[in-house]
Amino acid sequence: MNKTPASTDSASSKSARLLPAPTHPSLPVKSLRWYADSTAFPFPSTAHVDPLNGIIGQQRALDALTMGAEIASPGYNIFVSGLSGTGRLTTIKSILERITPNGQIPHDYAYVNNFHDPDQPTLLKFPKGKAAPFQRAMHDAISFLQGRIPKMFEEETFRTGRTKIIEEFQQREQQLLRAFEEELRPDGFTLGQVKAGNGAVQPEILPVINGKAYPIAALDQLVKENAITAEQARAIGENYTRRHRDLYQLARNGMKLSQEFQQELGDFEAASAKLLIEATLDDLAMRFPFEAVIAYLEEVGNDILNNLDLFKQPQPEAAAQGTDDEAQPPASDDGALRTYQVNVVLDNAGTTGAPVIIETTPTYLNLFGTIERVPTQQGFWVSDFLMIKAGAILRADGGYLIINAADALSEPGVWKALKRVLLHRKLEIQPFESFVQSSTQGVAMKPQAIDLNVKVIMIGDPRLYQALFSMEEDFRKIFKISAEFDYEIARTDTVLIEYARFIRKLSDEEHLLHFDPDGVAAVVEYAVEKAGDMRKISLRFSDIADLLREASFWAERDTAEIVGRYHVEKAIRQMVERQSMWKEKIMERMIDGSLLIDTEGRMVGQINGLAVYSVGQISFGKPSRITATVAVGGHGIINIEREARMSGSLHNKGMLIIAGFLRHRFAQQRPLSMTAHIVFEQSYGGVDGDSASSTKSTPCFRP
Structure with missing residues (x-):
C-alpha cells in the first residue's frame, strides 16, 4: 500500500528537476560596440563630398507624402507620424518644393459692404495680385468723387437748375x-405767425378786429375793453375752431409740397x-471685369446716388489720383464713407505657385481668422466688414497648410473648426467668442463663406494618430493618408556615405567646420x-x-581647422557630463554606504x-x-512592489507569468506549498518592465 505514493513522489521529483543551463560562447567587451573603419570614407574631409540632397531613407514616408500631396480629391489630407528629429518637416518641405511650382495659382479675396444687409458682407474673388490694386482704385474713385461732386454742385449750370426748382417751389408755396x-x-x-413755447415760429389763424389782427388768446381782454361783445367773441372762437382744422390740412399740404420739392x-x-x-x-469695371466686382460697383453707384x-x-485737399500699383493701400477711417472701402483679406501678389504655410502657433485666431470688435459708449460691441481678418488656412488656399497635431488639438475650438472646414471645404470667418455671445455683444456678422481648396499636413506622434483614428470618426474621412517616419535604417556602406554628405550639408548651412574621416567615423558610431x-x-x-554643432565648437575652441575624432568624442563626453548629476549622486550614495550593495x-x-x-x-x-x-x-510569489502599488503593468504581468511557470513546473502532482516575498530594496520610485520580473524571480531558486 505504500508503493504507489512512493512511485508518485519519484515521478514528481523527476518532473521538478531543473534542466542544465545552455552554454553560450563568451562575449568580449569589445563586441558590445560597433567601431567604424575610417577607410570607409575615401576623402580627405567632408569638404570633398557633395552635400546631401533630400534625406536618408524614409522611402515609405516619401511615397505616402508624394501621393497625398498630388491627389486633388477631398479628404486626402496627410498625417505625418514618427519620432521628433527624424526629418519629417524637412522631408515635407522638400516634396512640396518639387510640387508647388506647378500647383494651382491662388486667388485674392476681399470683403466689401453688403448695402442690402451689412451684417452679411459680400465676398469678392480676384485673380492673383488684383485685390490690392482694386482696393486702391476704389479709394481713388471715392476720393475723386468727394472732390468733384461738391465742385459740380457749384457750377453755374447746376446752380441755375437748382434755383429754378427752388423758385418753382416757393411760388407753389405762396x-x-x-x-x-x-x-x-x-x-x-x-x-x-406766432412764436411757440420752444421758440419756433409756426403759422397761426388770427382774427381781424377793427382792421387789426389779434391772437385768439386776446379775445377775453378785448371783451373786457369793450372792443367786442361777448357774443362776438364766442362767434369768433367757433369760427376759429372750424378754420383751425383747415390750418392742419394746410400744414399737411405744405409738408407734401416740401416732400415733392425734396424729391x-x-x-x-x-x-x-x-x-x-x-x-x-465704369472705368473701374473696365479695369476689373469680374462679374462679382461689376455687380458690386453697380450697388456702390446706387448707394452714392441715395446718399x-x-x-x-468740399474737401480741404483733394486726394491724390492715380492707380499706381506700388502705392500703399489707404488706412481705414471711421468716417461716413467707410462703407465704400475694400477689405483685402488675402493678397497673393507675391506668391509663386501653390502656397506652403507653416503655422507654428495654431490657435483658432491664427488658423481661421476673426472679426474684430470695438465697444460703444452704450456698452455694446460692434463690427463691420473692415474688421474681418484672415487666418493661415485662407493664406494656404490652393496649397498646403502644415501644423503640429498636438499643438492644434490642445487649442480650444481648433479641431472642431478644422473638421468643419475640411469636411465642407468652406471657410466661414467667425470670432472664437461667437458661440458665447451675450445680448450685449450685438448681432453676429456672417460674412459670405469662402470655397477652400487646401491640403492640411499634420505632424504628430504615432500614438496620437492611432488615438484619433480609433476614437474620432471624422478623422479617417479627412486624413486618408498616413506617412510614417522610421527612426532607424539598416547600416550599409551607402548609408554611411550619405551620413558624410549630411555632415557636409549641415556644415555649409550653419558654417561649421568640416570633418575628417576619423571624425565622420566617430559620428556614425554615435548614430x-x-x-x-x-x-x-x-x-x-x-x-x-x-553633436555636429558641438563637435565643431570644440574644434574651433582648439583652433583646429577640421573636426576629428577627438572633438566628436569630447562633445559626447561633455553632453554626458552635463546630464550626469543624478548618476553621480547615486554613485556617491553607494560609496558612502547609503545604498546597500554586496559585491x-x-x-x-x-x-x-x-x-x-x-x-x-x-x-x-x-x-x-x-x-x-x-x-x-x-x-505563491508575493510581489511587494505590486502590493505597495509601486510597480507598472508590464512588471506585474511578468511576475504573474513567472508565478504561472512555477505552478506549471512544480505543482502538477501536489500543491505548491510556498509563500515567497520578493522586493527591490531601497527602491522608492517604482519599477516596471518584464526584465525586472525575471530578475526578481532568480532569488527564489537555489543552484
Missing part, C-alpha cells in the same frame, strides 16, 4: 398760402451727378549607438546635428539587479539589491 388766406378773409381771419431737388442732384458717378465706376449729402461738403542595434543606424538627425561572496535569496534610469539623452544603470524570503505556505 400760391397755397394765398389761396388759404382768401378762404379765411370772409370769416374775418388772416394767416399769421425733385434730389432727383435733379442725382441726375446731375449720375453721369459723373457712372463714368467713374449724395455725404459728398456735398549606431543611438539606434541600439549594431545592424542599424539612427535617423534622428536632430540629435546628430546637435563579494554569496547569499541565499539575494541577487543584485540593475535598474536603468534615463535622464535627457543619457541612460545609466543603478545596482539594486533584490531579496526573497521563502516560507511554507500557499500564497
Whole structure:
C-alpha cells in the first residue's frame, strides 16, 4: 500500500528537476560596440563630398507624402507620424518644393459692404495680385468723387437748375398760402405767425378786429375793453375752431409740397451727378471685369446716388489720383464713407505657385481668422466688414497648410473648426467668442463663406494618430493618408556615405567646420549607438546635428581647422557630463554606504539587479539589491512592489507569468506549498518592465 505514493513522489521529483543551463560562447567587451573603419570614407574631409540632397531613407514616408500631396480629391489630407528629429518637416518641405511650382495659382479675396444687409458682407474673388490694386482704385474713385461732386454742385449750370426748382417751389408755396388766406378773409381771419413755447415760429389763424389782427388768446381782454361783445367773441372762437382744422390740412399740404420739392431737388442732384458717378465706376469695371466686382460697383453707384449729402461738403485737399500699383493701400477711417472701402483679406501678389504655410502657433485666431470688435459708449460691441481678418488656412488656399497635431488639438475650438472646414471645404470667418455671445455683444456678422481648396499636413506622434483614428470618426474621412517616419535604417556602406554628405550639408548651412574621416567615423558610431542595434543606424538627425554643432565648437575652441575624432568624442563626453548629476549622486550614495550593495561572496535569496534610469539623452544603470524570503505556505510569489502599488503593468504581468511557470513546473502532482516575498530594496520610485520580473524571480531558486 505504500508503493504507489512512493512511485508518485519519484515521478514528481523527476518532473521538478531543473534542466542544465545552455552554454553560450563568451562575449568580449569589445563586441558590445560597433567601431567604424575610417577607410570607409575615401576623402580627405567632408569638404570633398557633395552635400546631401533630400534625406536618408524614409522611402515609405516619401511615397505616402508624394501621393497625398498630388491627389486633388477631398479628404486626402496627410498625417505625418514618427519620432521628433527624424526629418519629417524637412522631408515635407522638400516634396512640396518639387510640387508647388506647378500647383494651382491662388486667388485674392476681399470683403466689401453688403448695402442690402451689412451684417452679411459680400465676398469678392480676384485673380492673383488684383485685390490690392482694386482696393486702391476704389479709394481713388471715392476720393475723386468727394472732390468733384461738391465742385459740380457749384457750377453755374447746376446752380441755375437748382434755383429754378427752388423758385418753382416757393411760388407753389405762396400760391397755397394765398389761396388759404382768401378762404379765411370772409370769416374775418388772416394767416399769421406766432412764436411757440420752444421758440419756433409756426403759422397761426388770427382774427381781424377793427382792421387789426389779434391772437385768439386776446379775445377775453378785448371783451373786457369793450372792443367786442361777448357774443362776438364766442362767434369768433367757433369760427376759429372750424378754420383751425383747415390750418392742419394746410400744414399737411405744405409738408407734401416740401416732400415733392425734396424729391425733385434730389432727383435733379442725382441726375446731375449720375453721369459723373457712372463714368467713374465704369472705368473701374473696365479695369476689373469680374462679374462679382461689376455687380458690386453697380450697388456702390446706387448707394452714392441715395446718399449724395455725404459728398456735398468740399474737401480741404483733394486726394491724390492715380492707380499706381506700388502705392500703399489707404488706412481705414471711421468716417461716413467707410462703407465704400475694400477689405483685402488675402493678397497673393507675391506668391509663386501653390502656397506652403507653416503655422507654428495654431490657435483658432491664427488658423481661421476673426472679426474684430470695438465697444460703444452704450456698452455694446460692434463690427463691420473692415474688421474681418484672415487666418493661415485662407493664406494656404490652393496649397498646403502644415501644423503640429498636438499643438492644434490642445487649442480650444481648433479641431472642431478644422473638421468643419475640411469636411465642407468652406471657410466661414467667425470670432472664437461667437458661440458665447451675450445680448450685449450685438448681432453676429456672417460674412459670405469662402470655397477652400487646401491640403492640411499634420505632424504628430504615432500614438496620437492611432488615438484619433480609433476614437474620432471624422478623422479617417479627412486624413486618408498616413506617412510614417522610421527612426532607424539598416547600416550599409551607402548609408554611411550619405551620413558624410549630411555632415557636409549641415556644415555649409550653419558654417561649421568640416570633418575628417576619423571624425565622420566617430559620428556614425554615435548614430549606431543611438539606434541600439549594431545592424542599424539612427535617423534622428536632430540629435546628430546637435553633436555636429558641438563637435565643431570644440574644434574651433582648439583652433583646429577640421573636426576629428577627438572633438566628436569630447562633445559626447561633455553632453554626458552635463546630464550626469543624478548618476553621480547615486554613485556617491553607494560609496558612502547609503545604498546597500554586496559585491563579494554569496547569499541565499539575494541577487543584485540593475535598474536603468534615463535622464535627457543619457541612460545609466543603478545596482539594486533584490531579496526573497521563502516560507511554507500557499500564497505563491508575493510581489511587494505590486502590493505597495509601486510597480507598472508590464512588471506585474511578468511576475504573474513567472508565478504561472512555477505552478506549471512544480505543482502538477501536489500543491505548491510556498509563500515567497520578493522586493527591490531601497527602491522608492517604482519599477516596471518584464526584465525586472525575471530578475526578481532568480532569488527564489537555489543552484
